């Protein structure tokens with residue numbers, strides 16, 4: 001039987017995914033403190049009960065969700081702290097917090113990116129920076145676009161942790177009328193796969209922007225799955241079934257959905273936009289842009305064969321032209 005006491009949760013981030021997760025959590029018996037960096041956005045939510053900047057159709061229930069702009073206030077009473085700011089900005093968002101502030105709390109990463117300064121997974125970084133024990137760390141994964149959550153379209157999430165109890169508790173929080181969340185005990189494999197699929201989506205977008213068709217895309221995605229397998233098996237070997245939705249499903253939705261931020265960013269690059277103009281054109285963050293640099297750096301140790309990641313890295317960071325780089329990649333796929 002579920003407890004009648006609301007679970008106390010802090011949501012960190014004011015973007016699309018934070019807004020979608022707030023909607024999911026509002027379906028259950030939860031009390032949420034929602035931290036946004038923008039005071040104007042926070043005031044607007046308090047007054048009009050929706051986020052004017054992202055998923056503005058989602059209604060925010062003021063009885064369940066209290067908005068704030070002070071990070072200490074947001075996490076003070078929380079049992080679960082959910083991180084939903086892009087990885088490149090999460091350290092800045094948590095400025096002023098120390099391990100003491102996180103004592104006894106569960107930290108849940110909803111982020112699919114790497115910490116650029118240290119090339120760490122977000123949960124590794126939270127463990128090291130805030131002394132969060134492994135059994136209090138988890139990540140939210142699976143094929144799930146915020147836009148479809150806003151429309152209450154049936155969706156699935158996987159909650160990964162190193163042990164089962166933590167993942168089960170977070171799965172219970174996130175299961176609702178239109179979301180089914182399931183636990184999985186592969187925290188690092190799931191986190192790395194989620195990061196990698198964003199880079200693959202950039203490649204899908206770039207080739208789409210260059211005019212490659214569905215035949216090529218299918219081969220690209222099949223090869224990408226093998227590339228992800230080689231990398232996660234080298235970095236964190238364990239028995240895992242990569243055909244599960246946390247891995248393959250997430251890759252597919254990102255590679256093919258028009259909602260995908262990473263694919264959209266890649267498409268703009270393939271069409272000839274500069275990186276800066278592509279970033280300006282999109283109101284949202286494509287994690288793969290930052291992540292490819294980290295994965296490329298990590299792979300200098302492991303030396304896994306990753307032609308797709310290498311191609312995206314050379315286009316985004318070494319000035320290679322999309323046309324020439326994808327022509328080279330063509331010959332490396334089977």
Ligand SMILES: NC(=O)c1ccc[n+]([C@@H]2O[C@H](COP(=O)([O-])OP(=O)(O)OC[C@H]3O[C@@H](n4cnc5c(N)ncnc54)[C@H](OP(=O)(O)O)[C@@H]3O)[C@@H](O)[C@H]2O)c1
Nearest residue numbers: 014015016017018038084086089093111112145146284285
């Ligand atoms: N969107 C999805 O469907 C989805 C699904 C699964 C996972 N994710 C993951 O969720 C994470 C967040 O993505 P998103 O889609 O919510 O991003 P988004 O819609 O682009 O929103 C980005 C958020 O980050 C904030 N931000 C930017 N720079 C910041 C800074 N320096 N300090 C603090 N906050 C800053 C933005 O604040 P301002 O609005 O004030 O600029 C905004 O609230 C990513 O890791 C993404 O991979 C997203």
Ligand SMILES: O=P(O)(O)OC[C@H](O)CO
Nearest residue numbers: 142143144254260261262
């Ligand atoms: O598909 P993207 O690039 O918007 O990434 C969002 C999520 O990771 C999809 O599960």
